[in-house]
Amino acid sequence: MKKLLSFIWMLCLLIPASAEDGSRLWLRYTTDGQANVTCNRQSPIVDAAAAELRKGWKGAPVALTLIRNKETRALGEEGFRLSTSDEGRKISITSAGERGLLYGAFHLLRLQETGADWARLDIKESPAYDLRILNHWDNLDRSVERGYAGRSLWEWDALPSTLSDRYAEYARANASIGINGTVINNVNASSRILSAEYLEKVKALADIFRPYGIRVYLSINFASPMQLGGLPTADPLDKQVIAWWKEKAREIYRLIPDFGGFLVKANSEGQPGPCDFGRSHAEGANMLADAVKPYKGIIMWRAFVYSPSDADRAKQAYLEFQPLDGQFRNNVIVQIKNGPVDFQPREPYSPLFGAMPATAQMVEFQITQEYLGFSYHLAYLAPMWKEFFNFVPHASLKAMAGVANIGTDTNWCGHHFAQSNWYAFGRLAWNPELSSEAIADEWLAQTFFNARNQQHIPAAHKVRQMMMQSREAVVxxxxxxxxxxxxxxxxxxxxxxxxxxxxxxxxxxxxxxxxxxxxxxxxDRSRNGSNATAQYPDSLRRLYDDIRTCPDEYLLWFHxxxxxxxxxxxxxxxxxxxxxxxxxxxxxxxxxxxxxxxxxxxxxxxxxxxxxxxxxxxxxxxxxxxxxxxxxxxxxxxxxxxxxxxxxxxxxxxxxxxxxxxxxxxxxxxxxxxxx
The missing domain is CATH 3.90.1330.10 (Alpha-glucuronidase, C-terminal domain)
Known part of the structure; x- marks a missing residue:
């Protein structure tokens, strides 16, 4: 068997590179496999895992086993154990949950494509976060705010009757890197997304994504009860408003039982919110949280706010949200951009992280390159995100979100290397301790270079070095x-x-x-200026506040x-x-x-x-x-x-x-x- 596999791999190495358009992303393994895959349970998700292995796995027989024992329960519903036995002649993927089997299958294929030795495997993996989610800034007219790879994937006019083949490919790509949720519309939301007409369209997408373990979420306009429901107010404490949202939640969950919940941009850049009615962000978020709680839904409430005031813009999210710590329901997560201003090529981390210990927090990264040259510049962003985790312990966060860089371009992201940022986001959301270098190596081996061809290795190392330097070059x-x-x-x-x-x-x-x-x-954000340094922990406050000790990379941010x-x-x-x-x-x-x-x-x-x-x-x-x-x-x-x-x-x-x-x-x- 091993000799036959070696012969097959040698044939692959001799086949010259053919023209490609990037549409297969990092999932470029051939689909002519005939792997022996057995399952002890059948379901759409398990069937998707088995189908993926049967198409792409070139090795020993694989058993997918859904089992609830002490070991698998410890790994969680999405965790898995991948092991080999009988001197590599049998492979087992076990999990307590169906999605765990799916992620285990993709991990095994990743090991194959990156040249790993799968003869002696004993791997246990669990995701760092239960929620690993893409935020699409897609509008209902199919334009994409801050998107640079064509139009929106979602063909709203054709839905729900006509379904693009790309919907399943999108879900498959996300599942392969552990992403398990997607907000499919812009945070500057149209209330029409909650209409009966559009909810049927959303249902059609949710049905396609479900076999790949992906839940759908929606961005909502806080004034929807007025704009869509005809109410005179959207006051979150108004009984009619509360009843409207509860009925809307029932309507959604009847159509989409596994609907994830709402993402909300409120009282920010002209968007309506609870402050318009004299209420706090906590009161607005809690009203919505109560509406979705019976269905185990969540509310992701964005902290990207700044008012027309004299306060330093870098301070405003902290000033507005920190006093609300402990006032949010337990199914509300405050979603905070990684930096205190707005996705700049380099920012210090937002001091709001860690300043609300009684409130669940999630980080929002921008995968699309709004401030890094769009899809015309190569900027590998994993080092930027790892820089954030140098200051914010990943265990202190509840979830991780990324503003998607995906569109209708043939290669999905506009720039072939921009695909690496989609990939890196998923891998870091699964495991924030992975190094930027390791993720780049994985992506390159699956996307451009044959990991088993020794002639490719020097070139791959040089390109990895280029990727590692690219974000700093942009800065x-x-x-x-x-x-x-x-x-x-x-x-x-x-x-x-x-x-x-x-x-x-x-x-x-x-x-x-x-x-x-x-x-x-x-x-000047020192104590002699806006005093934004005072929002940071004492050790950093002292470091940043003194022009003599402030790190060079942040000097003109703080002085x-x-x-x-x-x-x-x-x-x-x-x-x-x-x-x-x-x-x-x-x-x-x-x-x-x-x-x-x-x-x-x-x-x-x-x-x-x-x-x-x-x-x-x-x-x-x-x-x-x-x-x-x-x-x-x-x-x-x-x-x-x-x-x-x-x-x-x-x-x-x-x-x-x-x-x-x-x-x-x-x-x-x-x-x-x-x-x-």
Whole structure:
């Protein structure tokens, strides 16, 4: 048997790479397997697990066993044990729950595709969080807010009668990395999603997702009782409003018995909420929690709030939510963005984490690259998320959510490497202790490189190094040493530190954050400024509050530093900015060289697609570097050091670049055409 398997693998290694479009994601194992799979129980989920193994597993017979004993109960309904016996001639996957068998099956296939030795296995796995969920910012017109991979997957006009093949493939991909929930509509929600017409459409999606262990959740508009139900108020303490939500919950659960619950964006960026009626976030969340509690539903209440006030925007979520600690029902989870402002390429963690010990909390990451170059820039985000977990213990959280980067593009995510962020999110939601490097290795082995081909290994290692450096490179060429929110108005793609829109809120404009003047640059959040440092634990408060000890990467986040201030790097603030911007440009150019070396190992279609994206990224990096350094130079009145590459643009020319808001078609190409 082992000789036959070795011969099969050798044949696979000799087959040349063929053109691919990325539609198979990391699930590229051949489907010509004829594995012997037995099950002691049949159900849609167990059948899906068995079918996956029969298609893709090339090894010994596999037994899927649903059993409730002391060992499996300790692993939980989604945990599993994967073991081999009889010198590798038998494989067993056991679990107390059907989803555990599904995750075990996908894990076994992952081991096969990453070149692991499956002859002697004894693996026990359980997810860190019961809820591992994607948030889709998809609108009912199929546009996607902050989405850069085409239109929404959900064909609302065709549902429920016509079902796209991609729905099952989407669910299968999520199940393969342990994601078990999906919020299918935008947090800026239309109340129509709760209408009878749309609930039938949601049911059709839920029926497809269910065999892959995925529950459906909905974002709701808090004013739905008024907009959809015709009530005069949405006051969460009003008896008619309470009755309306309870009836709506009954209606939903009759259609979708395993419906997960609601995600709510309230009193944020113009969205209605309980504060409109003089009620607190806790009172609004609890009313909804009571409506779904009989069905074991949950409420995910977002803490992304900021009011038109004089308070530092970075402080506002803490100020509004921390006093509410202990007031939320036990089926409410407060969903908090990883940083205190808004998904910037680098932020310190939000101090709200850990500040509400009596309240369940979950972190919200952004997988889609709203502030990291859309799907035109390579930015592997696992190191960014691991950075968050360096400060926030994963055990202190109840769940993990990610804003999805998925659309109708053939390769799902717009950029082939953007698939790695979807993959990394799922793997970290399952196990936050996995290293960024290990996840990258897994993804590369399943997506681009044959893990059993020794010739592929050096190239895979170089590409993994490129991935590991990519997010830091983006920080360098966009907003190094704590700069943030220097983006162009509306679309957040290119640089516009000079942006000034008459009548706009100050905290929507870059100058609110960089505060550049003749003396220096940066936002003073020390005790002498907004005192945002006081929201952090004492050890970090002292570290961040002192400009002499504040880490370089957060310096301009917490301090208005003089241009001549000497940083821990030994350079002045101005020189460090120049060197960081230049380093980011050089790194992206080096990525182009690394990728060029992989050409013989990658199919031509995907190789050329990634090469094209890296070319755009390299041009964008220069655009960012020139725009920011030329702009800040007007304040610093200092020269760019001689060893830094000279700007190739003029600041006046860059200030005339105006990209249409909502245009996601290669902004750099449009900019270059306009300048011609």
């Amino acid at each position: 360098d060429y966009m907003m190094p040493i704590g700069l943030h929110h220097l983006f162009a108005w509306g679309h957040h793609y290119g640089p516009e530190p000079w942006c000034a829109i008459p009548g706009a809120r100050p905290d929507w404009l870059p100058s609110y954050y960089h505060k550049a003047d003749k003396e220096g640059v940066g936002f 208005h530093a003089p241009w001549q201030h000497v940083m821990q790097s030994g350079r002045t603030v101005w020189d460090e900015l120049c060197h960081r911007y230049d380093r980011g440009v050089q790194q992206v150019r080096n990525f182009q060289k690394i990728w060029a070396e992989t050409e013989e190992f990658i199919d031509a279609e995907r190789f050329e697609a990634v090469q094209s994206r890296l070319s755009i990224q390299a041009r964008d990096a220069v655009w960012w570097k020139d725009a920011c350094l030329l702009y800040f130079m007007e304040y610093s009145d200092m020269r760019i050091p001689y060893d830094i590459e000279r700007p190739i643009h003029r600041l006046d020319d860059l200030k005339r670049v105006k990209l249409p808001i909502g245009n996601h078609e290669c902004p750099t190409e449009q900019m270059l055409n306009e300048r011609r």
